[in-house]
Amino acid sequence: MTLTRHPLTRRTLVGLALAAPLATALAGTALAADPIRIGYQLPLTGNTAQYGQDFKTAAEIALARFNASGRLPVKVEIVFEDSRSDAKEGVTIARKFVDDPAIVGVLGDFTSGVSMASAQVYKEAGMPQLSQSASHPDYAKISEWQFRNITTQAGEGPYNAAWMLKKGIRKVALVGEQTDWGQTSVKYFADAFEAGGGKVVLTEYFNRGLPDFRALLTKIQRAKPDAVYTAFFYEDAANFIKQMKQLGINIPIYSTSAAHNQKVIELAGADAEGLSLTTNFMPSSPKPEVKDFVAEWVKVRGAEPGQFPAQAFDAVNIMLDAIVKSYPNVTRAKVRDALAATKDFPGVTGTTTFGPDREPVKQLMKVRIVNGVFTPIGE
Amino acid sequence: MSDFARKGWIGKILVLLLVFGLVPAALAFAGKGYFFQVANLVLIFALLAASLHLVTGAAGLLHLGHAAFYGIGAYVAALMGTDLKLGFIWGLPAAGLVAAAFAFVVALPTMRLVSIYFAVATLAIGQMINTVLLNWVAVTKGPNGVMLFSGINLFGFALKAPLAVYFVVAVLVSLSIFVLHRLSHSYYGNALRSLREDDQCADAMGVNTVRLKIEVFTISAFFAGVAGALWAYTTGYVSPNDFGFSTSILILAMIVVGGLGSLPGAIIGAVVLILLPELLRGLGDLRNVMVGLVMFFSILFMPKGLFGEVSALSLVRRGFGLKWGAAPSNREVGWQ
């Protein structure tokens, strides 16, 4: 009877479907004996894909230069896996990376949330993980296997607070995106700012991707702060700034390195004028490594890179450097130790040294958008 | 008894053999954490789809906020594990019960709504719960999420090995699905289906429709909560993003692809929609387009799903010994 035959064929199909990933994975490991591999988990699709795509381009630039330099006799490969900024996917990818014996270190993820979910896997398995952007205060505390080369908000917040206090700003309104990063950015800044004698007149969080800030802006205007300190990424930044100007509100805006992106100027145009922020990457820097990177980036993308690609570029190079140091017997443990020993690594975002807490010690710069360009200022 | 019962056992033993023999053997042989992760994910989503099946497939209530109850379960388990130091043994039932309690409260006013009104109400409730998870920082730790380091600890035995974790998940999911199976393939299930077909008419047949809806919504949320606890303990990290509208839609897509109204279909739908994106990883950026296309074509060419209700029901009856003969002489065999 047809009724009984149908389920059977479908069952066979399902069986085949179950067997297929097994077969591909087995084939994959067999081929992977030769080159050394780095895993890179990042959002290549989904709402934050633009960041992941930037990381990927930066990593490809870094890797091509490294393999061409001949610093190692074997090739290094990077395996990119798309996490969609989804913890479920991130953990699955982490397991996949851990399973591949050729992978000696992992880069990523983009958000702290996914990085930390995956970190549980890396901690168990003993896999060094270096995130270019996870800034959650607890991230590096998860285990001795977690590193990051981005300054945490524990550093950036007080730095900005000191800057604004020095400028004579006493009353500030705080606006942050409702993410782990936004929360910590606001918190570290507020603590330092109030400790320095300033006053926070308003604290507001918004859901990322909010199209309309005007109600919030009007509220800020009413609180009459001397300045607004903002923890947002470039797209929200552009919307925020544009709508502020529309409403005719003229309050200086300060922000973090996350908003340091050429796209802010592209999207907000003249309205972006006067936005002040901190960064550790200046594309206009005369340093040769920066010039090289910027030139390569412009070749691929046609515009100058922002803070995040630079972070990724450095992260890849730091990881590669650690692999070189542990060569010829490259193991995950040796790469971890080499990473921990990173000292004065000359990157495009300044020199990186990992402290005993696996946090980077880095220099920040102050910039402001003047005449449509991020301009370093010495205030 | 005898003949039919024996026939039933064969079907059940085959399924159990697959879940507890073949799959773990293959997983252990491959020795890959990745496969264990995918297998756990499949099991958890199979439970989510099976629990949604009860509400949407059987009782016909289009539920667009299932992921919120999954999230409540995950948060209860994770917060109990970290803040209260109450481990898996307490966290698991608590996750189910709290999710069910929420569902019950929510169900009281909403269950009188019909059709699309009900769907929108569940959508709104799902979004509200998610908003609370994201913004009630004091309790849920907000966007930071909750990290759960403790792992599964059963009566003093800390289960570390992936195989052991798989078995815990598999046993719990199987038990839950067994309960859901009993509920949907029984006279109780028939009453549920009558709600889907014509609830006014069911009322005239003496079925207390509102009570039944509240009951089934609550039961379904209980199992979603259990699935949430399993997710929290297998991942070690929960954050509000995992329990949003898109997850609700994913679960709904599972039961639709599998065949609305069929429990085996719901489970197969979960298997397909979890495995498919993994299989398509090689396609890179295009894989989500592919998932959308597969979903579309499966709806277009298999309107009854991979495993429509009618064929599923007759298979269950044949395979699980619930078949009755056409002649009244076999009449003692009906639903069990």
Place this chain on the structure above:
Amino acid sequence: MSLIEIEHVTRRFGGLLAVDDVTTRVEDGELVGVIGPNGAGKTTLFNLISGFTPLSAGAVRFKGEAITGLKPHKIAARGMSRTFQNLRVFPNMSVFDNVSVGAVGAMGQSAFGAVFGGARRSDAISARTWAALERVGLTAEAEELAANLSYGKRKYLEIARALAMEPDLLILDEPAAGLNDSETAELARFIRSLNAAGMAIMLVEHDMNLVMGICSRVVVLASGRKIADAEPAAVRADPVVLEAYLGVED
């Protein structure tokens, strides 16, 4: 005490009096027909009795107890079951499952019982279901999907579902609508056999011959009011009824 006592039952829809002060009763084992021209309020009367439509005034007592204002399922559970004018079977369920819903409704089935209960309750439900199927002669189609049945068989399916509740009072709303003469005759025989087995039946019907042929008493409604309530022969001779019918029907 009568099985059902309908007293001064009234229903208003806006300004319209759909059922106007109707009083009647059905005794145990009686077969009562309700006739009347289109729009006379027959179906509304049934909806009022079975709890689908709330009463504007009046009272209904079933087995001596007031059932006014009870929900349909509560009334059904007390032993009154009905069919619908416009054929409402559960199309995507098998014939057996359709009928079993009636049995479940009457006997009750809890979630706990479904999961942990033994075979006794479900055996009782399936026995009832089979008995009802056997009574209407649909055992051969038990596994068939209700939507696949012929129109005539769906009629019997709906009756079987009501019978599975083993009601004390069966309310049939235009069972012969859409049937041809031979099918109607067959149905008449079937209804009579049910009544002969002791079941009280209330029957709304357009088909005068059917009602006159099998009912022991006939209630005539016109524009919501009861204009006659007597044996068929007496109703047939009643000038008021003749006028009401001649005035409206061809």
Place this chain on the structure above:
Amino acid sequence: MIDPYYLQQLAIGLSQGVIYALMAIGFTLIFGVLNVVNFAHGEVYTLGAFVGLLFITAFAPPFLVVLFVVLAAGAAMGVGLERIAFKPFRRFSDEASLKSRAMRESTLMSSLAVSIVAREGLEFAFGSQMQTLPFDYLINKPIELGPVTIVTGDVIIFAVAAIMLGGLQYMLTRTRAGLAIRAVSANPLGAKYVGIDTDRTIITTFALGSMMGAGAGILVGLYYGAIFPAMGFVPGIKAFVAMVMGGLSSIPGAVVCALLLGLSEGLATTFISSNWADMVAYGFLIVTLIFFPQGLFGAGRERV
């Protein structure tokens, strides 16, 4: 004297509401006729914005030309969408299949699948970031009205929404095509029996509804200067909410509720906080559903 602060907040809430209304009109039109939820409406909105963007970057035409091109593209999308995601599942043979929940659910899922393909396809082609727009085209020049500041876009969007609503009401009540749409909406089988070409009417409805969706997309895109693949999701949900609050099939009802929604969100930001604003909108919805189960302006449609 009212505090100008609250006036400003009211104005902002209203302008939000008008944007939701713009989206809700097309959404409700399609729902009202077909009785199915079109999950892909948000993607029509997004695609409309992208078509406008491409056209602007390629030819730099005047604003009105952009709008008309987008409207035409929207109509084409509507026809395509109907063909792909709805037509194959529509079997108008009998009453049962028409009312069948299965049909509604399969179109719900098929439109969802189409929306996934469209969104992911756009992301694949353009990336998920916001696209850069020429500043000349943005409709956000401030206009001062006493203490309240609005922008040019508010006026334009309000005017377009009013024209849409008025035109639609005129069409539905005064023209043959509108009559056909209403007939199909009220009783598809009956409409078929009296000789109305139901297929064509449904396609017309989709074309009209999608035209409005696409137009809303480019207008809102230019209003915020933000065009990106995921832009349709939030307004889609809000339009859905407004439609339900308005009673599912009443277009003016949906518009009024969209305004209410925008206002209540604005007030929520004012008095509570921006991140809890969604809560108020959804809470509003639940309250409406429970206390006004037919919607605030429902046409008494029951058991939909």
